[in-house]
Amino acid sequence: MRLGLDIGGTKTDAVAVDARGVIVERVRLATGFGADAVIATALDGVARIAEATGLSPLEFESIGVGIPGQVDVATGGVSHAVNLGFDELDFGPRLTALLGREVKVENDVKAAALGAYHLMVPPTGAVGGLVPSMAYLNLGTGLAAGLVIDGALWRGSRGAAGEIGHIPVDPNGVLCPCGQRGCLETVASGSAIARQWGSDDPIPARSLLAAAASGDETAIAIRSLLVDNVAAAVRVLVLTVDVELVMIGGGLSNLGDWLLDEVRRVLTSWAEESSFLASLGLDGRVRLVPAGFPAAAVGAALVGAPRASAGAEAGADADDQHDAGGPDDNALDGRRDDERMAEWLK
Numbered sequence: 001m002r003l004g005l006d007i008g009g010t011k012t013d014a015v016a017v018d019a020r021g022v023i024v025e026r027v028r029l030a031t032g033f034g035a036d037a038v039i040a041t042a043l044d045g046v047a048r049i050a051e052a053t054g055l056s057p058l059e060f061e062s063i064g065v066g067i068p069g070q071v072d073v074a075t076g077g078v079s080h081a082v083n084l085g086f087d088e089l090d091f092g093p094r095l096t097a098l099l100g101r102e103v104k105v106e107n108d109v110k111a112a113a114l115g116a117y118h119l120m121v122p123p124t125g126a127v128g129g130l131v132p133s134m135a136y137l138n139l140g141t142g143l144a145a146g147l148v149i150d151g152a153l154w155r156g157s158r159g160a161a162g163e164i165g166h167i168p169v170d171p172n173g174v175l176c177p178c179g180q181r182g183c184l185e186t187v188a189s190g191s192a193i194a195r196q197w198g199s200d201d202p203i204p205a206r207s208l209l210a211a212a213a214s215g216d217e218t219a220i221a222i223r224s225l226l227v228d229n230v231a232a233a234v235r236v237l238v239l240t241v242d243v244e245l246v247m248i249g250g251g252l253s254n255l256g257d258w259l260l261d262e263v264r265r266v267l268t269s270w271a272e273e274s275s276f277l278a279s280l281g282l283d284g285r286v287r288l289v290p291a292g293f294p295a296a297a298v299g300a301a302l303v304g305a306p307r308a309s310a311g312a313e314a315g316a317d318a319d320d321q322h323d324a325g326g327p328d329d330n331a332l333d334g335r336r337d338d339e340r341m342a343e344w345l346k
């Protein structure tokens with residue numbers, strides 16, 4: 001049995017998964033704010049899963065935590081977790097000391113990549129033949145991807161692999177918190193919608209789509225920019241690593257089949273103009289992470305598994321602008337977009 005936690009801005013998911021990777025217990029808790037409160041939340045999550053499974057924390061094969069911000073997977077240190085109310089925290093070492101056992105820490109998007117991969121390729125123990133590679137495209141407050149290559153997370157030499165949200169796509173675009181101009185994240189993310197579509201709605205995407213559906217030209221333009229650039233993100237991922245699948249998750253993925261259909265429509269239109277793109281079958285590679293699946297918590301549980309941890313020593317993650325956030329992120333109520341969207345769609 002493995003235990004995984006996904007610590008979000010307001011909610012923490014905790015799961016136990018069995019040897020086949022099936023979720024056997026799941027609890028949701030409110031996330032505390034500030035370093036000590038976040039540690040207490042993690043301990044509470046572990047205690048509640050331990051109680052539900054009848055196991056002591058020492059009896060789990062692995063305990064892993066997915067958390068927003070910049071994560072040094074070698075030391076378990078977390079920095080720039082603005083939404084959680086701290087800038088620097090020796091998160092892994094403190095949890096390890098309090099629980100008396102090793103705790104792995106991973107950036108939440110990378111953990112979700114492992115969790116989404118696991119949905120497509122359940123761990124069977126025996127890896128034979130071809131293992132498909134996959135990219136997880138997180139459309140949350142920001143835009144970022146996690147890469148799973150031959151069953152293991154690919155972090156790159158400095159942990160920046162998959163930070164495609166900071167690929168500039170418009171030289172005349174707005175300044176991004178990263179210091180560049182016109183990044184993909186500034187046009188295809190929850191924060192991009194919130195910035196372009198001023199609305200009292202706590203879920204700007206809802207208001208945007210409603211306005212676009214009723215013919216508002218500004219809303220239609222913003223919606224097109226969103227869809228075109230999510231499709232562009234898929235194209236970047238396939239052209240860079242030729243992943244077999246791109247799984248879309250995060251808050252905007254709650255737009256569901258509408259988003260999937262629109263992204264496929266754009267990819268198909270590009271294929272009609274380019275025999276090269278047509279030969280790559282981009283539209284057939286895109287999937288949605290099923291709504292409600294706790295990808296990051298499941299992935300965190302699997303971070304300690306042998307296949308998942310194969311690339312674990314590669315180094316620290318790059319600065320995760322997507323959830324580390326700037327002052328404008330979560331301006332309305334401090335919650336992550338995915339949490340707001342999940343509540344909206346309940």
Ligand SMILES: [Zn+2]
Pocket residue numbers: 165166167176177178179180183185321
């Ligand atoms: Zn940027």
